[in-house]
Amino acid sequence: MTASKSTEELTRVVIRFAGDSGDGMQLTGDRFTQETADFGNDLSTLPNFPAEIRAPAGTLPGVSSFQIHFADYDILTPGDHPDVLIAMNPAALKANIGDLQAGGTAIVDAHEFTDRNLKRVGYESNPLEDGSLSDYQLHAIDLTGLTVGAVEEFGLSRKDASRAKNMFALGLVSWMFGRPIDGSIAFLGKKFAGAPAIRDANVAALRTGYNYGETTESFAVSYVVKPAVIPSGRYRNITGNTALSYGIVAAGQLSGLQVFLGAYPITPASDILHELSKHKAFGVTTFQAEDEIAGVGAALGASFAGSLGVTTTSGPGLALKGETIGLGVMLELPLVVIDVQRGGPSTGLPTKTEQSDLLQAMNGRNGEAPVPVVAAQSPADCFDAAIEAARIAITYRTPVILLSDGYLANGSEPWSLPDVESLPRIEPGFATADPDTTFLPYARDPQTLARPWAPPGIAGLEHRIGGLEKADGTGDISYDPANHDHMVRLRQAKVDGIAASIPEVEVDDPDGHAKILVIGWGSTYGPIGAGCRRARLAGHRIAQAHLRHLNPFPANLGEVLAAYDRVIVPEMNLGQLRSLLRATYLVDAEGYNAVRGMPFGAAELGQHFIELCIKEGE
Amino acid sequence: MTASKSTEELTRVVIRFAGDSGDGMQLTGDRFTQETADFGNDLSTLPNFPAEIRAPAGTLPGVSSFQIHFADYDILTPGDHPDVLIAMNPAALKANIGDLQAGGTAIVDAHEFTDRNLKRVGYESNPLEDGSLSDYQLHAIDLTGLTVGAVEEFGLSRKDASRAKNMFALGLVSWMFGRPIDGSIAFLGKKFAGAPAIRDANVAALRTGYNYGETTESFAVSYVVKPAVIPSGRYRNITGNTALSYGIVAAGQLSGLQVFLGAYPITPASDILHELSKHKAFGVTTFQAEDEIAGVGAALGASFAGSLGVTTTSGPGLALKGETIGLGVMLELPLVVIDVQRGGPSTGLPTKTEQSDLLQAMNGRNGEAPVPVVAAQSPADCFDAAIEAARIAITYRTPVILLSDGYLANGSEPWSLPDVESLPRIEPGFATADPDTTFLPYARDPQTLARPWAPPGIAGLEHRIGGLEKADGTGDISYDPANHDHMVRLRQAKVDGIAASIPEVEVDDPDGHAKILVIGWGSTYGPIGAGCRRARLAGHRIAQAHLRHLNPFPANLGEVLAAYDRVIVPEMNLGQLRSLLRATYLVDAEGYNAVRGMPFGAAELGQHFIELCIKEGE
Amino acid sequence: MSVDLGMPQGHGLEGVPTADGPQTRKDFSSDQEVRWCPGCGDYAILAAVQGFMPELGLRRENIVFISGIGCAARFPYYLDTYGLHSIHGRAPAIATGIATTRADLSVWVVTGDGDALSIGGNHLIHALRRNVNMTILLFNNRIYGLTKGQYSPTSEPGKVTKSTPFGSIDAPLNPLSLALGAEATFVARTIDSDRKHLTAVLSAAARHRGTSLVEIYQNCPIFNDGAFDAIKDPETRDDAIIPLVHGEPIRFGADGRLGVVRTPGGGVDIVEVDESNAGDVLVHDAHATDATTAFALSRITDGGAVRRAPIGVFRQVERPTYDDLSREQSVLAGEAPSLQALLDGPDAWTVA
């Protein structure tokens, strides 16, 4: 960075890249994220794409965006309102300007602000000229023109040349925030190794953008966001879907089991199938089934045969899998069911996030069919959550539902890399034949109440099981009333007993004197934490707890809830955890609910918490 | 009745006919029931058949039975313990003797007690001879031999001749309790009109059995159970599945809508499909679909096209229909989903009763997908419950889940016949075209929040709807966050608002001073009521309430619950209503749960209530 | 079993009210913005359907389009008729409920290769065997478009996609063979880019009473571009497209230099035609009672990359439709007796 420009220090920045679906905004965001990680900030990201594959160019539904929040301290959310908005066309501006922080910076590609394009999205006049953006620092730049100029020498068509404008924008913003671009240059080198002209054009655009910032007068200031003080260790940036996939791979390795994924593609879960299909070398077999029912059925079959059966889906798919999960409850076999929740009901908002499948996970099966439910709280946490789900499934011989959501799936954050050696092993404990005793497929481990897992292939353990009620011990079909009552309670007790193997819920209550407890589950962890921080910064006392286990609850949860005057449950649904807490603990838990297909904002929650604290005199 | 025998007066009797699946016990029970109805007793019945179609003759799993409880007062249950057991073979004796009242009467077909048959079911010695039945009044009669003798003249094969032994038994028991047999004779005449020899043999067996009782010395006493004082009116005996089918036929007539049933057979719901398939003349179309999903899909399609779409199933089928019901929630179209609950989870106990699908009905769909839930409380009540479900579905444009169960399905009781003219009409209120305004398929009726129902065929109302979130009013696809939040709440508010159209829950609290309230739903109505009677007869105060509507609850329910010190919720599950009450009203509702595939016994509940009352000093 | 009740049993549109006057393509365009990717084959199909609808001359309000989920399944939004964008794979089941209860509607199902053949395979084959009066347009792009490019049940083996980085290993379904195996009465194929042919096939399909299955080869430029190049490229298409015309010998290629003949093994094969063998060329009989030859023709297109494809109506035979028979039973059932009599039943008693 030359001295000719002044720099300003910031603690945190939120940037949103927005453009047409074809403009490469996700890639741009990914690169900026990697640069930011390389630089050493803490960060959190949130991509946002349209439901359409590629809506007509220049339309509002076609806008795709990527937001990154980075800071010199540990942050919890991808940020509420961008400080900087990059808008590659009028549609992107229109769709996103409302979110821009007052006084924030808008960088737009002036080239695209033609009458035709403006009209297409309903702008009556040109916002770059009509003064409507006067609340913002507007940089209207001919990004397209500058890019085309910069890459002239590589002999690309004008269309191809202009395609590199996202790299120009990346360069410019990288300069603004002092990001190192070497990594991105290397990346482009690899990505376009087969197409040198395109590679060179992209690199040139990137460099030109960077230099444009440095030389142009309109950018007077660049910003410094110091590296965060982060616990020492190795890190990488990771999305929830990737972390979850790795968790499944790791669970296979830790248990020594083959992994079999039976899945049917569905947004936003498909990427787990995509990722896992690459890892055959790790003993992972993936099966793209004809539908969700076949996916879970094949997974259950694989579990019967001695693999770790896994199935991935989203809400509508989970609805279809209910009957088969119920069979898994009866068969008492390991099965990991992953639901990456999206906006519902029905097809709903397929690309948006929501937490509205909790009660479906709890109850979406006929009969008394209890199933442990586990949830991930951040993108990187998906790794641990997946291992935990597999641990429970294998140890207790039961289907387990693991809840992620659309935000976790695609959002990313730095992940403190685990040391593989230190990850706990999972013991499948297969049954062995004992010539002196008859094999009882429904005998119980006294500790876990788990039954023996005896995949085919071992002489002496031949047995037949099925979905009809079975006699305790033998597993024979039984219509005996007392046995049925016993077995129903036994299956419930087995699931309840898992509580003994899970950590108590921890409360973050800095001085231990808060009267208000905020409790959540899943991806609201970040926003709730950020909201609590704001309340505390404003001088209030507020406690936070977050649940990994939704069924069974941690053993101390009742006590924890009872220790507070008010219990607040923010959820991206109409109050599903809240109703479970109320039913279980008779606590007058209050909801804070928004079902907008978007994560909560930290400011919104902070505001709400502050108001509550003021009322309570906290 | 001749004077040669003495008679004894009883107020109530429970009789169980038990035999091999092929012995015609259900028919025998049906006939005895009809005779009893003709005689004027109040009654309640409970058939019980094996899961196997026809298990090998003479085995325990092959035993089929039919129990009837009749009395000179209004009764509520089919009875806990039979006073009289008719056992057509050793298996039937073994399977049922444990239930017989101490001192009760056992009538057995001695002919079947051969060494081979005894051994088959594990009798080491002949119970008719070894004194093991000394606690009972045993009548070991060669029913087979007597029957064969009685029908000799009709020239049947010995096998065919012996088949009439169930009629011999019916005759004998009819004599014992002074039942009129003319109706049964007429019935046999019709049933076997095409086979005169068989007809005559059955009639002869029936008469001979009757006369056998009257003439044989071993039956010294016959019994009188006086007609019950029953409100005047016309009555018939009816099972829940038939009543439910009639309710659907009636709903079609009352609304003027065609009825379309899309169904896939499943025990114990199949008989509704069978019954409705007979009623094409009433505008009922039945479609046996390729699976449950197609069944509900076709029903929803029919609703879109302007019919009343109905689908029938049991638990596993409901699990499969979840996704489509969710579509119905989004489309806001009428749809009646009937779940005749059976023992779960998974295939469970297909021929047994249970109440364990309540939470599945509430939550078995992705996203926030609220659906009204209605339950029937007795066999005859299935008629009213079906009409109520249809009323809500049509009026509020919503899927409604109607819960019945295996006991209601096959159990029967006298039904006070409604006067068709007095049944309330249901107004479909189809949308009409207005040339001056654009049609808004998601506009709202201000009262009900229902949207317009505009089946194809009307010019000017053309519209496209689907499972993606829709903009308020227009119904266009909308990804707008605020709109989604609004619509999620609107759909919930519509369902909640149904409470305004349902009666308040009534409490049976004779003097208004009970401290304990027992509240239930579904088929436990009878046993709970009988249990409360027992507690009151024992001098205790106890209140009873029973819910027809599980979602939304009646408006006054919270108040009602709050008025009692203790709230007891007996359920044939592990506490599903209980958890809903706790979550909704924060009331410390206590469960009384048994999951045995059988209705509660009145004595068992009575005992439990009495203990509670004693503890509470009531 | 089937009785003549003067019920609509003629062509597929009998019983559907006709329009009062002429219609235009605009009458069938809804106000919704079309949201497929630029260059998607779905646009051409939409244009063809919108252009074709006025030819049918039906009242717009008596037309219903039902779809499942997928790119193709957005179709109903763009037509100003009644429409239902349902859930994945279930459109044929939903349409069965509509068609069975409403003889006065023209019922169309729009579906994709994943929607119809993967999750929805069972509903498809059951609709076909029942022969419910509806027209199913199966947009076959041999890929899952909406979920961004996984292989589908019609993708060629070895296909590298996001979910099959090492190549797919499933033999694909041939939609037409499957339909013929499922007792279909109308089976046809056409191409997104050939508007005239597409329109002709749609017209035949709509007029067929029963379930008409029309496979439409549809290019997905984003995830499976060029899947049908062999039959679209002017260089190769003449030798690749095999038009089937009832009653005509099956000849194709420049100047009809190629023809389809039966093989001794019972199938069909393609030969160069000259005077010596012109008489052997198979004369297409779409109305053959036996579906075997139609099946043989469907096998010309194997599961790999499309190199050769018969287009046109493979089979069209008459069989009573499920919905007509259902309505017939209702008519035969006669007038409703009194509801009171039904409720009372034969065994009611009176308590005074």
Place this chain on the structure above:
Amino acid sequence: MSVDLGMPQGHGLEGVPTADGPQTRKDFSSDQEVRWCPGCGDYAILAAVQGFMPELGLRRENIVFISGIGCAARFPYYLDTYGLHSIHGRAPAIATGIATTRADLSVWVVTGDGDALSIGGNHLIHALRRNVNMTILLFNNRIYGLTKGQYSPTSEPGKVTKSTPFGSIDAPLNPLSLALGAEATFVARTIDSDRKHLTAVLSAAARHRGTSLVEIYQNCPIFNDGAFDAIKDPETRDDAIIPLVHGEPIRFGADGRLGVVRTPGGGVDIVEVDESNAGDVLVHDAHATDATTAFALSRITDGGAVRRAPIGVFRQVERPTYDDLSREQSVLAGEAPSLQALLDGPDAWTVA
């Protein structure tokens, strides 16, 4: 795509460990009481299977029977192997997971006409196209037994049952035509009452590598008694049963008086055979690459009452199996790299 890795690609049982010594029928009888109705055809099939298993010579513990729901689906309980009585219609899907993960198991699916063709139709056709190594025994009694007698997708039209008091109105599926339309590699039919034939077909099916579909005509004396009388009654059966033997002319009837010939229309027909036309009789080729003739043969049995039925192996062709290819890809993927390296990825950084 397929590489020779010395993996089991031979017959269907390659890779399954064989028994140490001879086995008897008793080794395969479990201790569970058999609970079908007296006279049910399922007994005969069970006896045949129990009798046949020792012939296979496999270790009992490496055999798995998977079923759905129905009377037929109780089958696994009675065999002393590993068994899974699953849920309605899903057995082929569950078996796919088992077969794909375990090359050392002999996988059998037992299903009914409702289980396989109604609710389970989709899983069936997808198993067939994938050619997963398993043998599917489809007990076709043309009725729903377990739910007490509703018509099924194979019931003849007009069937009066509890759910169709006025007669059914659906054209039935022909299980073999459907399978052939779904790219099946092994398709056969046999009869419950013909133990020898049943055993021979089972043997061929088990040895076929891939999905073998065996339709077994099974009498349900309770709800559909006599459905197969024409082919069982000694009076009529000779003219009704058409045995298919690979490489042999298809002749049947007393002294082979009848034979199957091709028709000019492309199908097959039955003629009286004499010297003049003996040469025209079709020689059965179960291994024909083209499935057309097998399809034609499947059409001999129409959807009505069974009057004539070819039995034997209609089609048996080699095609790589899904499970072998899946395992092959795993082998090709090589040794697992380190898990740590996977987690770290290429872009990790270190904070000191």
